[in-house]
Amino acid sequence: MEINKNKYSIIVPTYNERLNIALLVYLVFKHLRDVDFEIIVVDDGSPDGTQEVVKQLQQVYGEDRILLRARPRKLGLGTAYVHGLKHASGNFVVIMDADLSHHPKYLPSFIRKQLETGASIVTGTRYVKGGGVHGWNLMRKLTSRGANVLAQTLLWPGVSDLTGSFRLYRKSVLEDVISSCVSKGYVFQMEMIVRASRKCYHIEEVPITFVDRVYGSSKLGGSEIVEYLKGLAYLLVTT
Numbered sequence: 001m002e003i004n005k006n007k008y009s010i011i012v013p014t015y016n017e018r019l020n021i022a023l024l025v026y027l028v029f030k031h032l033r034d035v036d037f038e039i040i041v042v043d044d045g046s047p048d049g050t051q052e053v054v055k056q057l058q059q060v061y062g063e064d065r066i067l068l069r070a071r072p073r074k075l076g077l078g079t080a081y082v083h084g085l086k087h088a089s090g091n092f093v094v095i096m097d098a099d100l101s102h103h104p105k106y107l108p109s110f111i112r113k114q115l116e117t118g119a120s121i122v123t124g125t126r127y128v129k130g131g132g133v134h135g136w137n138l139m140r141k142l143t144s145r146g147a148n149v150l151a152q153t154l155l156w157p158g159v160s161d162l163t164g165s166f167r168l169y170r171k172s173v174l175e176d177v178i179s180s181c182v183s184k185g186y187v188f189q190m191e192m193i194v195r196a197s198r199k200c201y202h203i204e205e206v207p208i209t210f211v212d213r214v215y216g217s218s219k220l221g222g223s224e225i226v227e228y229l230k231g232l233a234y235l236l237v238t239t
């Protein structure tokens, strides 16, 4: 097999993920053995001491492998990615959640898919054969499905999972797409992929199973849903 000379910057936004972050880091190292990567944790001043755990992980794995790029307070998921990206030294960037809903075991399939196809974006999808969701209640399932069906019908971007955030990007592409995004919260995932599709970037998908978190709770609230609907309307008129 050809040697993979790419470097992958894995951006992990955290807000109160003290109980998850160490396991996540351990699993990333376990599943990415022959790959050059760094993990960039963007913590928004978590009151639970997430940053203390990250500092301990830096002692174990090295400050060149685990980067802590904190912000003073909770400033939203979309802007956390923008912040992490500024510090990324890889030519590819992976974005994933800290709470193990995005399992690091899928990382090799994202990388393989990109190498095989030369895609600019590989997005994890729950909504094709081989993918799925575990552990969500009916309300949350309906919210996710509804959000996807709505955006799918109105914006037809040609991607099956618009709101998922487990993705691999060519860094230059992420920089380009991110600079045209206006949303700050969860709606960001949808805006990103719609804009990328409008810009005709090569997007591939890999199936993933999203398993609901064991520790802590979701930060997705009602206000995020309102923001999502606003974002959808905005994209509808502007793209």
Ligand SMILES: Nc1nc2c(ncn2[C@@H]2O[C@H](COP(=O)(O)OP(=O)(O)O[C@H]3O[C@H](CO)[C@@H](O)[C@H](O)[C@@H]3O)[C@@H](O)[C@H]2O)c(=O)[nH]1
Binding pocket: 012, 013, 014, 015, 016, 017, 042, 043, 044, 074, 075, 076, 077, 080, 096, 097, 098, 099, 101, 144, 163, 164, 165, 166, 186, 189, 213, 217, 218, 219, 220
């Ligand atoms: N730095 C930072 N991190 C945040 C913030 N809000 C959430 N996070 C982090 O972002 C990740 C996802 O947050 P969750 O609260 O666990 O989201 P979820 O409800 O499980 O939603 C997931 O699935 C959605 C699709 O159904 C996705 O849209 C969403 O991005 C996420 O992957 C976690 O690592 C969490 O700590 C924030 O304001 N700032």
Ligand SMILES: [Mg+2]
Binding pocket: 097, 099, 101, 213, 218
């Ligand atoms: Mg989660």
